[in-house]
Amino acid sequence: MDMAISDSYNLAVTCAEDGEVKVWDYCRKKFIFSKRFEGQANCIDLLRRSELNKGRVCGVGYENGVVRIL
Numbered sequence: 001m002d003m004a005i006s007d008s009y010n011l012a013v014t015c016a017e018d019g020e021v022k023v024w025d026y027c028r029k030k031f032i033f034s035k036r037f038e039g040q041a042n043c044i045d046l047l048r049r050s051e052l053n054k055g056r057v058c059g060v061g062y063e064n065g066v067v068r069i070l
Contacts (some may be wrong), residue, residue: 001015001016001017001040001041001042001043002014002015002041002042002043002044003015003044004044004045004046004058005026005046006046006055007046007049007055008049008054008055008056009055009056010025010026010027010028011023011024011025011026011032012024012026013044013046013058014044015041015042015043015044015060016041017040017041018036018040019036019037019038019039019040019041019062020034020035020036020037020041021034021035021036021037021041021044021058021060021070022034035070037060037062037068038062039062039063039064039066040062040063041060041061041062042061042062042063043060043061044058044059044060044061045058045059046058047059057069057070058070
């Protein structure tokens with residue numbers, strides 16, 4: 001459904017209709033991690049890099065109005 005590209009690492013984060021969020025290393029062409037949640041994921045965005053989050057935090061929006069911070 002949506003994809004976000006990290007400005008800090010060689011990572012892409014995707015979300016799907018089945019609620020699954022996946023992290024990919026696009027330079028090495030490798031899948032890194034996935035987690036499935038209830039509901040249909042509609043959108044995803046990475047938070048701006050800071051000293052606290054190190055560019056590794058994203059928000060995922062679901063059709064039921066839930067926003068998960070991962």
